Amino acid sequence: MEDLFQLDQHFSDEERLIRDSVRRFVHDAVEPIIMRANEEAKFPQELISEIASLGVLGMKLPEEYGGSNASAISYGLVCQELERGDSALRSFVSVQSSLCMYPIYSLGSEEQKSTWLSPMARGEKIGCFGLTEPDSGSDPASMKTTAHLAGDEWVLHGTKMWITNAPFADLAIIWAKTEQGIRGFIVETDRPGIETIETKHKFSLRASSTGEIVLNNCRIPKGNLLPGSEKGLGAALSCLSQARFGIAWGVMGAAQSCFDTALDYVKQRQQFSKPLASFQMIQRDLVDMYTEIEKAQCLSIELAKHMDAGSVTAEMISLAKMNNCREALQIARKARNLLGANGISLEYPVIRHMMNLESVFTYEGTDNIHHLIIGKYLTGIAAFN
Numbered sequence: 467m468e469d470l471f472q473l474d475q476h477f478s479d480e481e482r483l484i485r486d487s488v489r490r491f492v493h494d495a496v497e498p499i500i501m502r503a504n505e506e507a508k509f510p511q512e513l514i515s516e517i518a519s520l521g522v523l524g525m526k527l528p529e530e531y532g533g534s535n536a537s538a539i540s541y542g543l544v545c546q547e548l549e550r551g552d553s554a555l556r557s558f559v560s561v562q563s564s565l566c567m568y569p570i571y572s573l574g575s576e577e578q579k580s581t582w583l584s585p586m587a588r589g590e591k592i593g594c595f596g597l598t599e600p601d602s603g604s605d606p607a608s609m610k611t612t613a614h615l616a617g618d619e620w621v622l623h624g625t626k627m628w629i630t631n632a633p634f635a636d637l638a639i640i641w642a643k644t645e646q647g648i649r650g651f652i653v654e655t656d657r658p659g660i661e662t663i664e665t666k667h668k669f670s671l672r673a674s675s676t677g678e679i680v681l682n683n684c685r686i687p688k689g690n691l692l693p694g695s696e697k698g699l700g701a702a703l704s705c706l707s708q709a710r711f712g713i714a715w716g717v718m719g720a721a722q723s724c725f726d727t728a729l730d731y732v733k734q735r736q737q738f739s740k741p742l743a744s745f746q747m748i749q750r751d752l753v754d755m756y757t758e759i760e761k762a763q764c765l766s767i768e769l770a771k772h773m774d775a776g777s778v779t780a781e782m783i784s785l786a787k788m789n790n791c792r793e794a795l796q797i798a799r800k801a802r803n804l805l806g807a808n809g810i811s812l813e814y815p816v817i818r819h820m821m822n823l824e825s826v827f828t829y830e831g832t833d834n835i836h837h838l839i840i841g842k843y844l845t846g847i848a849a850f851n
């Protein structure tokens with residue numbers, strides 16, 4: 467894609483190097499297999515060790531925990547390149563890094579960090595994040611899963627739904643109601659009383675593994691409570707902010723893939739004895755798509771600068787997640803149209819991205835919920851309930 471605003475100049479040599487190595491990985495290892503993975507509705511687990519060897523799992527964490535103290539821009543670029551391949555890949559890395567390693571790092575005890583983080587960075591242990599329930603989505607405070615202390619153990623009971631990575635995860639960060647409020651727990655998935663069930667019949671994010679987690683009086687040691695989760699639901703939301711940041715960057719990777727495919731297609735495809743690209747209305751669509759990608763990338767770069775400076779706010783992240791998901795979805799739909807009938811074929815990546823982006827638009831805070839967060843910032847009035 468043309469870099470009209472020379473956004474590359476915002477990135478250091480190291481950041482460009484990381485981006486280019488992930489782009490190469492996606493080109494060489496993801497693109498040849500992703501259509502099949504999507505059709506078979508199977509997460510390509512065989513790629514995990516290669517993803518880990520790229521050094522992207524928990525990359526923002528300190529080296530002692532397997533990370534590389536990477537900048538926010540580096541992490542953003544990794545998300546963008548992975549999602550250029552498929553949102554399933556970026557979702558896998560987001561969940562492992564932002565929703566599992568990050569809570570262990572920021573809310574966990576020293577023992578929890580030293581047990582889990584390095585094996586997770588190496589891709590040897592895989593995590594998932596259980597917040598959503600059958601009756602509790604946008605309103606996580608209404609969760610029904612409970613945890614109570616029985617001697618030296620916590621007993622967890624309830625059901626989590628729509629949990630990315632759950633079917634093959636080694637551990638789950640489970641959010642549950644205790645007498646003191648909502649708390650986070652590390653639950654190993656091989657314990658008695660926990661069962662994960664693969665969610666079937668998804669028409670979006672098919673190459674991502676999603677599952678239900680059933681906790682039937684599952685007992686875990688007292689020490690599996692994340693001590694920093696004493697802040698309650700706010701602790702869970704702080705993890706979501708990390709993941710939403712990656713989404714804001716990631717979706718523009720999918721959008722770029724759609725744009726590049728559409729541009730290439732309309733230059734080749736002839737109708738009325740001329741390439742489609744020579745028609746004014748087609749050019750308008752291309753320009754509109756390109757404009758939104760450039761704008762969204764500027765927003766993401768600004769967001770990353772705030773992230774690294776420690777001045778980022780939840781509202782900034784909401785605005786970027788909301789805008790970039792909405793625009794990426796619009797771009798994918800425009801690209802789908804530009805490809806005509808071919809736009810609905812999995813031979814091209816566009817329809818796959820378009821379907822994936824429907825999930826990404828909904829998870830990690832729906833479009834409406836992000837409007838409400840920013841609406842409260844603007845008016846001072848919470849309109850959630």
Ligand SMILES: Cc1cc2nc3c(=O)[nH]c(=O)nc-3n(C[C@H](O)[C@H](O)[C@H](O)COP(=O)(O)OP(=O)(O)OC[C@H]3O[C@@H](n4cnc5c(N)ncnc54)[C@H](O)[C@@H]3O)c2cc1C
Nearest residue numbers: 595596597598603604628629630671825829830832834850
């Ligand atoms: C593929 C996939 C993977 C996921 N992975 C995970 C995961 O790993 N971990 C996890 O915990 N969750 C996960 N989720 C769940 C996701 O975060 C929830 O689906 C999301 O938070 C929305 O909740 P809901 O589906 O219950 O929708 P609801 O909350 O029921 O919302 C339905 C509609 O009502 C709107 N709405 C709700 N409340 C309001 C309001 N007050 N004002 C206006 N509109 C409102 C919403 O915007 C939405 O349009 C995943 C979801 C998907 C699809």
